[in-house]
Amino acid sequence: MADATDHYSTHPARHWCVVEAGRVQCKLCPRGCVLGDDQVGACRNRRNVAGRLMAETYGRTSGVAVDPMEKKPLYHFLPGSSVLSFGGIGCNLTCGFCQNWHLSAEGTPRDLGDETSPAAVVRAARRYGCAAVAFTYNEPTVSLEYVIDVADACRAAGIRTVVVSNGYITRQAAEELYPRIDAANIDLKAFRPAFYAACGGKLDPVLDTLQLIRHSMDTWLEITTLVIPGHNDSDAELRASAAWVTQRLGPDVPLHFSAFHPAHRFMDTPPTPDSTLLRARRLAMEAGVRHVYLGNTRLTEGADTHCAGCGALEIRRRGYQTDASGLCRGRCSSCGAACPGIFEA
Ligand code: SF4
Structure with a gap:
């Protein structure tokens, strides 16, 4: 667990329990951090304050931008529209290849602005002509309480909401979140448990989240895999992943293969060649996925x-x-x- 360094929000967290006097367990994600007094969870967003779990960073963002919807990426959701995008800091996984590591791995509460009310988010979305608000850049579900409050305000105002997430969330938290969310792009980082273990997580909860969204929610779902040379780009793994998507989610869920660029602890790994992206797309389409896209590349195919x-x-x-x-x-x-x-x- 991270050491206590910053005290800010006193907004109560959801999804936790007391395990013994003064110690609490967070149940927002499968890590299940057990926290003593003044300790912060692995995601650096939730703190035990005097025996109660607090949403440490509630309402405070590290950046706001008006993006094209295609940048999330979402290709089958309000194409060509603008989306007001928010980020925070921290993550519940520790991927060495993270392309946003400056926020997810190294961001601190000191990198965050002042609290922005949900009503102010709605006003900003209207002012900039955005059809939707997106929670993105870092892992948004570690700020579940704020995402829920903003999503509720947006829905009341007729503004759609988008989550870009690693899908590493408990079922009970996902069941509270996704009925409020109109579209999600969920990472499927790889199709091997060992890959997720190296990121401090597990594969199965992500697969469970994908199935929950697809089969039990009205949320529109797309999936992204960052293709990393030598780590998740074998024919066998790409075939197995795409076959699972087709069989368990159906052939109509769009799949995005995104090119990796050297970053964070993967500076010695080369960028993804176009040939690898094209191979991933071909294998996915052979497995039955109908809409397969390529991102972070100048290729026009995909x-x-x-x-x-x-x-x-x-x-x-x-x-x-x-x-x-x-x-x-x-x-x-x-x-x-x-x-x-x-x-x-
Ligand atoms: S959401 Fe954060 S504090 Fe809660 S279990 Fe996951 S990593 Fe730990």
Whole structure:
């Protein structure tokens, strides 16, 4: 556990219990941190204050930006719209390859701004013409209490909400969060338990979250895998992962393969070659995934959305320029087949 260094919010946390006098256990994620007085959980967002768990960073963000929805990435959710994106600090996993490590691994409460009320978030989304608000950049679920309050305020105001998450959350917390969330992009970092163990986590809870969102929630789901040379890019692993997606989630869940760039503790690992991304896409499509996209690359293959029925171009993407004129009310303009996703604001 991290040492106590900063006392700020006195906002009560959810999902915890007392294990003995003065010691509490957080039940927000499968790590289940047991914390003595004044100790902070591994995610650096939740503190035991006098025997009660507090949401240490409630309402305080490390950065806000207006992003294209495609940057989350979400390709089948309000294409071409703008999304007001918030980040915090900390994470409940410790991935050495993290592309946002300056926030997730090294961010501290001192990097956060003043508390922003949910009503102020709604006002900002309206001011900037955003169709949705996204919780992203670091792992947002470690700030569950704030995400829930903002999501409720957004829903009341007719603004959609997006979560970009590692999916490492307990079922009870996920069941509270995702009914409030309109779309999620969940990382499937690899398909081997040993890979997740090296990140301080486990594979199975992530698979459980994916199935919960897909089958028990109205939340639109897309998945991202950061493809890291030599670590999660074997044919066997890519095939097994895509087969699981097809069989357990269905062929209509979009899968994004994103190129790795050297970062954090993986500075000696080379960037992902285009050939690896193309191979991952081919294997996933052979396994039955209908919409497979490539990100962090200049490749045009894997950028566009084509009708799974007739093959017509539905959405063309170049950089963050999006042309969805091949879709009409969520249906292919050529054959009329429905495209999976949410396309009407
Ligand atoms: S959310 Fe944070 S404090 Fe809670 S169990 Fe996970 S890592 Fe520990």
